[in-house]
Amino acid sequence: MEITTVRELYRQTEKFLNKKIRVNGWVRTVRSSKSFGFIELNDGSFFSNLQVVFDENLANFKEISKLVTGSAIKVEGELVESPGVKQPFELKAGNIEIEGASTPDYPLQKKRHSFEFLRTIAHLRPRTNTFSAVFRVRSITAYAVHKFFQDRGFVYVHTPVITGSDAEGAGEMFRVTTLDFDQLPRDEAGKVDFSKDFFGRETNLTVSGQLEVETYCMAFNKVYTFGPTFRAENSNTPRHAAEFWMIEPEMAFADLQNNMDLAEEMMKYLIMYVMENAPEEMNFFNNFIDKTLFDRLENVVKSEFGRITYTEAIEILQKANEKFEYPVAWGHDLQTEHERYLTEKVFNKPVFVTDYPKEIKAFYMRLNDDRRTVAAMDLLAPGVGEIIGGSQREERLDRLEKRMEELGLNKDDYWWYLDIRKYGGTRHAGFGLGFERLIMYLTGMTNIRDVISFPRTPGNAEF
């Protein structure tokens, strides 16, 4: 007999009702009496459990009624309407086989656990309601990201995880090496001789695929990356991880406005896709994780994102009747408290802040006509802060070289990046979306460590 999934039972109940079926899954809890009992079974295919009813007619009734949480079983029986109010149907077991027993020290209870504790058992937490919901939403969202871009003609580019460009400027990097630390090769000056290293040069884990993907942008016009990214920053916050996933679209013949249009369309698409394709999980988040979730997401889908320039943002903040810990002044970067005020108090929806002073942004961002600002954009979202950072890129070779000189960057290191401007360079723009921050925003989860399967943070690489 074929194995039926719990998802099929819930989605196409009529097809299975009053029929004999087989289901495989894991025991979430057992409630047993003298001559009968109930098992909450989760088979991984669906958020909700299947209630299995069993009685003394089972040859192994005693054994089954003593099953502990976490055990894996195979059940054969008839799907019948349930007299209970909490489930529409249940499986009346004719036979239950123990596939893999569990033990009494199984750490997960039916009671609620703290997220802090569950992080210490990251190998078991996907068996809980919350993490089952988080990681199914994560999977569905990843698919939606691809679908969004592929449907619009974007080409998916795999940029390297190991990079030789050591100055991408997006943060501290993890070094990749095969050198023997106990016997490092040295040059005449006594410095480590990386020409003896595996790649014959210094290499690191990527902090961004942007520079590389720009080259493919000049071939395919519309491209995107979606892959792991590494930052060796000693950041200890609920929004930072040393290893995370980033989505970076890049469009040729596009300016900052096109860039924001794409970002806004994408955010709305992803929300709608997840609401439609993970309704049980999203309901759970709205009921148990963040009661304002649906209101917030609906608000995002329905409203037009705010769009203001950095200069306007400074004016708003200076006029605000709010005591800020950090002073507001043109030329200084916006502090978290400023960003929160803008997106949570002034706009109460996502807002793009554009055209920042060139001094506080990356070298590759396009200089505006005012010569003091660049065509940058940050998307600030209530609750999670900066979720997208992007810009129109400097396509004018002379301007780009001048900016690199001002910042003391070595042009030779970027020869291929500069070549792109030489050979048919066009206007182009793109952005980076932190995938985990997106998942946090979609689920209401407030710690990035709870939306990555095995989070890497300073001092933490268990599993």
Added chain:
RNA sequence: UCCUCGAUAGCUCAACGGUAGAGCAUCCGGCUGUUAACCGGAGGGUUGCUGGUUCGAAUCCAGCUCGGGGAGCCA
């Protein structure tokens, strides 16, 4: 990295200088429709680690480790 709060049974917490406790979980028993099942009983602890103060430390002090909240860096 900085500021701040915390770490006690498997989990969530209490005890705040004088013999370490509860609920849940676990184990045993009971129960013919449960659903955070219910009822009765039992076991379970080098109080995060290292050192110090004290007649006596879970409690006071210092350092370290890990965690929460805030900040910086950013996505």
